[in-house]
Amino acid sequence: MKLLIAGAGAWGTALAIQASQRHSVTLWARHADHVQDMATTRVNQRYLPGVQLPDSLTLSHAPLAQWVPTSDLVLLAVPMASLRGLLTDVSSFAAHTPVVWLCKGFEAASHGWLAHEVQQHVAAQVHAGVLSGPSFAQEVALGLPAALVAASRHTHVRDALVQAFHGGSLRIYANDDVVGVEVGGAVKNVMAIATGLCDGLELGMNARAALVTRGLAEMTRLGVALGARADTFMGLSGLGDLVLTATGDLSRNRQVGMGLAKGRSLPEVLQSLGHVAEGVYSARTVVRRAQSLGVDMPIASAVVSVLEGTVSARDAVAALMGRDAKGE
Numbered sequence: 001m002k003l004l005i006a007g008a009g010a011w012g013t014a015l016a017i018q019a020s021q022r023h024s025v026t027l028w029a030r031h032a033d034h035v036q037d038m039a040t041t042r043v044n045q046r047y048l049p050g051v052q053l054p055d056s057l058t059l060s061h062a063p064l065a066q067w068v069p070t071s072d073l074v075l076l077a078v079p080m081a082s083l084r085g086l087l088t089d090v091s092s093f094a095a096h097t098p099v100v101w102l103c104k105g106f107e108a109a110s111h112g113w114l115a116h117e118v119q120q121h122v123a124a125q126v127h128a129g130v131l132s133g134p135s136f137a138q139e140v141a142l143g144l145p146a147a148l149v150a151a152s153r154h155t156h157v158r159d160a161l162v163q164a165f166h167g168g169s170l171r172i173y174a175n176d177d178v179v180g181v182e183v184g185g186a187v188k189n190v191m192a193i194a195t196g197l198c199d200g201l202e203l204g205m206n207a208r209a210a211l212v213t214r215g216l217a218e219m220t221r222l223g224v225a226l227g228a229r230a231d232t233f234m235g236l237s238g239l240g241d242l243v244l245t246a247t248g249d250l251s252r253n254r255q256v257g258m259g260l261a262k263g264r265s266l267p268e269v270l271q272s273l274g275h276v277a278e279g280v281y282s283a284r285t286v287v288r289r290a291q292s293l294g295v296d297m298p299i300a301s302a303v304v305s306v307l308e309g310t311v312s313a314r315d316a317v318a319a320l321m322g323r324d325a326k327g328e
Contacts, residue, residue, distance in 0.1 A: 002026075003164055004071040006064065006086060008034060010047040010137035010275065011102055012077025016057055017141050019164055026058040026067055035061045047275070051141045068093035073100065073160045075131070079276045080105035084118050091123035098157040099128045100150075104185030105282040112289040114182045114226075129157040130178060131165075132185040133236040134244035136251075140170070147171040149237045151181040173236060180232030183223035184241055189253045189279030190286055191215035192245040193303050196257020197313045207317075211299065212246050218297045222286070225293040253279040260306055261313040283307055298323060 001023040005016045008029035016027040029035045038044050042053045053059075060067065068074055068090050076086050080103045090099060099119075107113045113121075119128050129152025140146050150161035150172050158174040166172040175181055194215060198207050219242065220233040232238055245251045256277045259269035270277065283304050290297045302316040311319070 001164060002070060002072045003075065004028060004064075004067045004073070005075045005077050006090070007075075007077030007082075007102075008038065008044060008047065008059075009077060009079075010044075010141075011135075012075070013044045013048045013051075013053075014137040014141035015075065015077070015102070015131075015165070017051065017054060018143070018168070018170060020054045020057040022167065023164060024058075025056075026060055026071075027053075028060050028062075028064065028067065030061065032061045035059050048137060048141055051138070064090055065093050068097060071097055073098050073164055075099075076101045076103070079103055079281075080107055080115065080278060081109070081281065083107070083115055084109070084122055087119055087123045087126070091126050094123075094126050098152075098154070098160045099123070099126045100131050100152075100157065100161060101128070102131055103278070104132060104182070104189060105278040106186050106285040106289060108281055108285045112285040112292075114179065114186065116178050116182060127154045127157050128152065129154065129161065130181055130185075131161055131172075132181050132241065133173075134240040136244070136248060138250060143169045145169045145171075147173065147236055147240075149173050149175050149181055149235065151175045151178045151237070153178060175232065175235070175237070177229050177232045179226050180223050180228030181237040183226060183228055184219060184233055184238035186278070186282055187219040187222060187286055187300070188215075188238075188242040188245050189277070190283045190300050190303050191219065191242055192251050192253035193257040193260075193277075193279045193283065193307070194299050195246040196251075196254035196259075197261045197303075197306060197317065198257070199254070200258035200261025201313060201317065203317065208247070212242060215246070215299050216242055218295075218299055221295050222290050222293070222297065225290075225295050252277040256280055257303075257313075266307060266309070279303075280307060 006028045133148035305311045
């Protein structure tokens with residue numbers, strides 16, 4: 001099987017390392033200097049330091065037209081803000097090639113679209129899907145066990161993802177609920193910022209458990225309003241990804257919340273991360289999309305207020321705790 005992974009960030013590189021053990025894999029990066037550095041050191045020092053790239057992994061920054069038509073599967077491993085442009089670039093060459101994105105978020109530049117909605121507007125003819133679930137790039141790159149969800153309305157796209165990645169330390173579960181998988185992947189980042197605020201304020205594990213549980217309820221309400229199945233949120237791309245991102249020390253979104261709770265400014269926190277924290281960029285869009293559907297999301301709204309600097313982390317938590325009593 002021939003795979004093209006477009007985007008040499010941490011997650012794209014991790015999947016390339018895993019897949020290259022059994023398949024012919026090309027890892028594509030936009031900038032020639034990045035590719036040259038990886039080719040020289042056989043390490044992605046910029047995004048995944050300390051993990052060796054297999055000798056069998058091909059590195060390239062050549063035009064995508066050279067790689068897409070001859071690939072059996074194309075994965076777009078870029079942040080949500082870059083998905084539209086990359087989808088547009090590959091769509092004219094991918095008439096018969098499944099295209100899958102790895103990003104998790106809502107596109108702030110549009111009407112708050114999810115990835116599949118962006119695809120329907122810029123590359124509707126492409127057979128597409130999403131690979132998501134609880135996964136830190138560093139652990140996957142090191143071969144530690146993980147389970148992911150391959151979601152698409154096309155059976156052959158789901159099958160291609162299973163063929164590409166299922167085996168060894170990775171398990172791939174197929175799902176046709178693209179909306180549910182995407183909402184889970186996007187909203188959990190916002191909830192991870194909330195739990196980071198909680199942990200940074202040292203409010204205890206009881207408070208963290210409450211935030212995770214009520215965050216799952218918010219996520220499910222929004223997903224169902226957008227057409228998802230409720231049971232999807234009890235799976236890997238919902239509860240699983242939320243628990244990992246809200247509690248794991250490798251979570252960038254959780255680190256954002258913890259940094260803000262300690263009194264650091266948002267620009268300072270983001271600069272120290274060195275990577276994209278999608279929850280920062282999608283939080284406001286999540287809330288706007290929810291408001292347009294009449295969905296109440298108090299935790300997500302509190303995160304937006306803290307990110308925008310209109311309330312402190314401690315006041316945001318106090319406001320959440322002061323809400324009127326209601327049935328679960």
